Amino acid sequence: MTEQNFPRLKNDQILRAIKGDDVDKVPVWIMRQAGRYLEEFRELRKKHDFFEICQTPELACEITLQPINRFDLDCSIIFSDILVIPQAMGLTVEMRPGVGPVLPQPLTDPSHMSRLKMPNVEVELGYVGKAITLTRHKLEGKVPLIGFAGAPWTLMGYMIQGGGSSTMAQARSWLYKYPNESHKLLQMITDVLVDYLVMQVKSGAQLLQVFESHGNFLNDELFKKYSLKxxxxxNKEVKRKLSSLNIPQVPMIAFPKGATLNSIEIFAKEAGYDVIGLDWTVDPKDIRERVGPNITLQGNMDPCALYSSEEEVRQRAEKMVRDFGKHRYIANLGHGILPDTPIKSVEAFIEGIHSV
Incomplete structure (x- = not known):
């Protein structure tokens, strides 16, 4: 699919911010912006299983468009889940109410890696590509569309833990007990991710974000060996494969949530990503000083701050823009929006960003 097949883009503020061009207003989008805080999402979710939605392009498209139809956002992100990768590699993933994702047969030791397969991404994850293509057409050029994936260490954590964890103790213990096998597993995941991200661009994704949601469990040594690598x-392989297919490159966003400031500084110098997403623990002025002026930053309001009064949310949003500055900056939350966030607070957040 080539750009000529899609409607012309009308709002390119986020792409301009990434390149370092002047913007009319700071672009803003929200992680998990298509989600449970929206009544229309909850209504659709009553009728369909979570992964049924992910695997049905028409439903994934409908949900992707819900926040775009409701709010003055500057970017959309395809509705999917990072755990479609472990599914495609042969593991069962269930979304259990009140619990979240569960992998009932995790990799409890390296011998269980024999259960994994290397999928044909175009076939087994083709539904994501179809959802992206459909959504690009339905957006009618209103805003760009982000494709995404979970980073290898984050996916490894789920695959070993069998779900979320407050410690990631089993997964972290692999890094010490089974370093060679850990690298083998991370390499397998990486190879699948590269093909998956390339497929998303071929299908029409205009940006890519890679989520390292478990970066907070790694110290600087482990981050460099098992995440940054x-x-x-x-980054290199996605760019190489796109070039070999004569497909234009797209900006790449990394979100190393919870990584130390030292790790983020190293990441900015070595990883080659266009944008670094930041969680709410990072001071805007401090991180800008560390990474320099030529990296675009994204973030980073605490999702819980949206429970403030509407006026305070608006003021916090304005302050965040002033602290980051309008040059090479994309406004967002420091993690995904929470399920019971008030709609009025979301509106106030976006208004505050756009008012500066």
Whole structure:
């Protein structure tokens, strides 16, 4: 699919911010912006299983468009889940109410890696590509569309833990007990991710984001060995494969949530990503000083701050823009929006960003 087949883009503020061009207003989007805080999402979710939605392009498209139809956002992100990768590699993933994702048969030791397969991404994850293509057409050029994936270490954590964890103790113990096998697993995941991200661009994604949601469990040593190494490889290989297919490059966003300031500084110098997403623990002025003026930053209001009064949300949003500055900056939350966030607070957040 080539850009000539899609409607002309009308709002390119986020792409301008990434390149370092002047913007009319700071672009803003929200992680998990298509989600449970929206009544229309909850209504659709009553009728369909979570992964049924992910695997049905028409439903994934409908949900992707819900926040775009409701709010003055500057970007959309395809509705999917990072755990479609472990599914495609042969593991069962269930979304259990009140619990979240569960992998009932995790990789409890390296011998279980024999259960994994290397999928044909175009076939087994083709539904994501179809959803992206459909959504690009339905957006009618209103805003760009982000494709995404989970980073290798984050996916490894789920695959070993069998779900979320407050410690990631089993997954972290692999890094010490089974370093060679850990690298083998991370490499397998990386190889699938590269093909998956390339497929998303071929289908019409205009940006890519790679989520390292478990970066907070790694110190600087482990981050460099088991996260940064594979981020670098993903960036290089995606660009190489797109070039070999004569497909234009797209901006790549990395979100190393919870990584130390030292790790983020190293990441900015070595990883080669266009944008670094930041969680709410990072001070805007401090991180800008560390990474320099030539990296675009994204973030980073605490999702819980949206429970403030509407006026305070608006003021916090304005302050965040002033602290980051309008040059090379994309406004967002420091993690995904929470399920019971008030709609009025979302509106106030976006208004505050756009008012500066």
């Amino acid at each position: 594979y981020f670098i490889q993903i």
